[in-house]
Amino acid sequence: MTIGSSSAVNADKRVPVAETFYSFQGEGVNLGRRALFLRFSGCNLTCGYPSLPRDAATDATGAMVCDTEYTWNTARHDLSTARRLTSGEVWAELIALDPATNDSSLPVVDLIVVSGGEPMMRQKVIIDVARRAHPDGRQVEIETNATIPPRPELIETGVFFNAGLKLASSAVPRARRIKPAAIVALQSTGRTRWKFVITGPDDLEEVSALQAEFGLTEVWLSPEGTTPGLVVDHMRIVAEEALRRGWHLTTRQHVLIWSDERGR
Ligand code: SF4
Numbered sequence: 469m470t471i472g473s474s475s476a477v478n479a480d481k482r483v484p485v486a487e488t489f490y491s492f493q494g495e496g497v498n499l500g501r502r503a504l505f506l507r508f509s510g511c512n513l514t515c516g517y518p519s520l521p522r523d524a525a526t527d528a529t530g531a532m533v534c535d536t537e538y539t540w541n542t543a544r545h546d547l548s549t550a551r552r553l554t555s556g557e558v559w560a561e562l563i564a565l566d567p568a569t570n571d572s573s574l575p576v577v578d579l580i581v582v583s584g585g586e587p588m589m590r591q592k593v594i595i596d597v598a599r600r601a602h603p604d605g606r607q608v609e610i611e612t613n614a615t616i617p618p619r620p621e622l623i624e625t626g627v628f629f630n631a632g633l634k635l636a637s638s639a640v641p642r643a644r645r646i647k648p649a650a651i652v653a654l655q656s657t658g659r660t661r662w663k664f665v666i667t668g669p670d671d672l673e674e675v676s677a678l679q680a681e682f683g684l685t686e687v688w689l690s691p692e693g694t695t696p697g698l699v700v701d702h703m704r705i706v707a708e709e710a711l712r713r714g715w716h717l718t719t720r721q722h723v724l725i726w727s728d729e730r731g732r
Contacts, residue, residue: 482552483590484509486539489731490565493581494722495690496630497661498609503579504562506597509550511540511586513613513645515638530639531667532692535728539585555596562597580608582627588616598625614662615645617653629660632690635674637667651682660686663718666706667692676713687715694728 486509493503514520516533521543538545553561568574580601582594587610598608602625614631631654634645654660662684664675679687689710691702699720710717726732 480554481592482554483593484547484550485553485558486536486550486585487731488558488561488565490567490577491732492721493579493609494720494732495718496663496688497716498579499718499721501579502577503581504565504577504606506558506562506580506582506587507536507539508582508584508587508590508593509539509547510589511584511613512589512615513586513634513638513640514540515634515640518639518641528639530637532635532637532639532665535694536583536585538730555593558593559597559600576605578606580606581611582608583611586613586616588612588618591616591619591622594627595619595622595625598622598627602626612654613645614654615647615650617647617650618657623657627659629654629657630663631660632663632665633678635664635671637665637671646678648682651684655682655684661688662686663688663690665690665692666702668702669705669709672706672709672713675715689715689717691717691720693720694723696724696727699723 486507488507489505491503491505493499493501516528516530517526518529521541524544526543562580563569566577568576580597582597587594594610601608607628609628609630611630611632614633618629634640638645664671664687666689675687678684689706691699693699693702703717703719707717722732
């Protein structure tokens with residue numbers, strides 16, 4: 469199968485989309501680059517909670533709590549209002565967000581960030597988006613929780629993976645958040661960066677153990693926090709250890725600029 473082919477992708481299938489927007493990539497290896505964002509609704513994890521909350525009053529018990537609960541927490545959010553789009557409609561929305569579409573004097577936005585929720589639940593749509601993006605000179609990176617193996621057709625498109633393995637601090641039982649087959653498959657693509665959201669120094673031994681268990685080659689620490697103060701505090705707590713252990717450290721630029729404002 470070649471890049472650019474749309475065979476085996478049901479272009480008419482509709483999937484729930486939480487939002488699309490234009491901003492900077494706020495984390496990781498492409499931090500600061502302008503990007504078009506595609507955020508799907510739905511997730512197979514419940515970070516902050518051991519299971520799906522039964523009602524809106526259920527408090528999170530984890531130190532690391534999902535910052536996009538509006539994509540999956542049906543106890544607090546009405547997901548029935550999520551728009552359901554085909555991959556063609558998704559692509560049209562993304563291109564319309566690029567300022568270069570209406571002003572040819574501007575450079576094209578050459579990065580598309582696919583997120584969620586858990587976007588790997590929507591691989592067919594991502595495959596179609598990636599096949600359209602790459603001939604257009606746009607790179608695609610997927611923010612995934614690394615619990616679902618990538619399909620061969622998705623790997624063939626050349627996408628990159630920002631794989632955020634969840635730690636015990638998420639309160640999600642290990643059997644749900646650590647899926648060895650998915651981790652091994654992602655690592656073997658050669659295009660996966662491993663990202664860990666850090667809530668404090670206690671998380672670091674768990675990162676180290678997971679790196680050793682699965683041979684993770686490129687590790688990034690990302691500070692937990694939905695306010696600039698918390699982000700900077702968590703970076704300061706882990707910076708020296710990251711240097712000592714050979715790990716990269718990203719900030720969360722969107723939080724530093726806009727705090728937890730949605731669509732940024
Ligand atoms: S995997 Fe990501 S989107 Fe899903 S609950 Fe955890 S932090 Fe939220």
